[in-house]
Amino acid sequence: xxxxxxxxxxxxxxxxxxxxxxxxxxxxxxxxxxxxxxxxxxxxxxxxxxxxxxxxxxxxxxxxxxxxxxxxxxxxxxxxxxxxxxxxxxxxxxxxxxxxxxxxxxxxxxxxxxxxxxxxxxxxxxxxxxxxxxxxxxxxxxxxxxxxxxxxxxxxxxxxxxxxx
Numbered sequence: 001x002x003x004x005x006x007x008x009x010x011x012x013x014x015x016x017x018x019x020x021x022x023x024x025x026x027x028x029x030x031x032x033x034x035x036x037x038x039x040x041x042x043x044x045x046x047x048x049x050x051x052x053x054x055x056x057x058x059x060x061x062x063x064x065x066x067x068x069x070x071x072x073x074x075x076x077x078x079x080x081x082x083x084x085x086x087x088x089x090x091x092x093x094x095x096x097x098x099x100x101x102x103x104x105x106x107x108x109x110x111x112x113x114x115x116x117x118x119x120x121x122x123x124x125x126x127x128x129x130x131x132x133x134x135x136x137x138x139x140x141x142x143x144x145x146x147x148x149x150x151x152x153x154x155x156x157x158x159x160x161x162x163x164x165x
Contacts, residue, residue, distance in 0.1 A: 005165070006164055006165060007033045007162070007163075007164065008030070008105075008161075008162070008163040008164075008165060009030065009031035009032075009033065009140050009142070009160060009161070009162050009163075010028055010029070010030060010031070010160060010161045010163075011026070011029045011031055011126060011142040011158060011159075011160040012025075012026065012027050012028060012029070012158065012159055012160070013025065013026040013029075013126070013144075013156055013157065013158040014026075014156070014157050015148070015150060015154055015155070015156040015157075016154060016155050016156075016157065017151070017153065017154050018153035018154065023151070023154055024148065026144050026145060026148075029142045029143070029144065029145070030142070031128075031140045031141055031142035031160070032064070032065075032066055032140060032141055032142070033066075033139070033140050034064075034065075034066050034067070034068060034138050034139065034140060034141065035066055035067055036069055036137040036138050036139065037128075037137070037138065037139035037140050040052065040130070040137050040139060051089075052089060052130035052136070052137070053089060054086055054087065054088055054089050054093070054130070055086070055087040055088075055089060055093065055128055055129065055130060055139070056084040056085060056086055056087065056128070056129050056130070056131060056132045057084065057085045057087055057111045057126060057127070057128060057158060058073075058076060058084040058085075058126070058127050058128075058129055058132075059076065059077055059082070059113065059120070059121075059123040059125070059126055059127075060073050060074065060075050060076045060077075060123060060124075060125050060127065061074075061075040061077075061121070061122050061123050061124050061125070061147065062074040062075050062124070062125055063124075063125075063143075064125055064127065064138075064141045064143070068138060068141075069137070069138055070129055070131070070134040070135070070136060070137065070138045071134050072138075073127065073134065073138065077120045077121060077123065079117070079118065080115050080116060080117050080118035080119060080120050080152070081113070081114050081115050081116035081117065081120065082113060082115070082120045083132070084129070084132040085111045085112065085113065086132070087108055087109065087111060087128075092109065093108060093109055094106045094107065094108055094109070095107070095109055100161075100163060103163050103164060103165040104163070104164055105161050105162060105163035105164070106161070106162050107159060107160075107161045108158075108159055108160050108161075109159070110157050110158070110159050111157070111158045111159070112155050112156070112157045112158075113150055113155065113156045113158075114150075114154070114155040114156075115150040115151060115152050115153060115154050115155075116152070116153070117152065118152050119149050119150060119151050119152055120149065120150040120156075121147075121148060121149035121150055122147045122148065122149050123144070123147070123148055123149070123150075124143060124144050124146070124147040124148070125141055125142065125143050125144065126141065126142050126144070126158060127139075127140065127141035127142075128140045128141070128160075142160075
């Protein structure tokens, strides 16, 4: 899945039951930077055009590829407390900027999906988009090790790190 030597996106998700016990974890899953994400970075930085105002972490039960767009994403959950979670394009959404092993990286805030009134899922992919609907850009995605379900009352908390090297 990893094609870009300059980009390292690491996602970590921990799902907790309603009592705070760990139900499952996905640690150190490396993501794919998709074509739209590449283009968006180049347009934003070098051409000062089309800078996204915010990002959203979203879930789906689909097999994504580097050439996919948001219009290609299938099987996003609906209901039971699920909604795309905003990650502000600021020091709120990405509060940490630091040197790690000689390279710069940013770390997102914790993003939480809480199932309420029923389960969320099944899901096998987390993805970063520029909108909460399918009108924006797909930036990156990570495939989970197995298909997961966030059970009613559980909360899945994700943080991801992006490093340029």
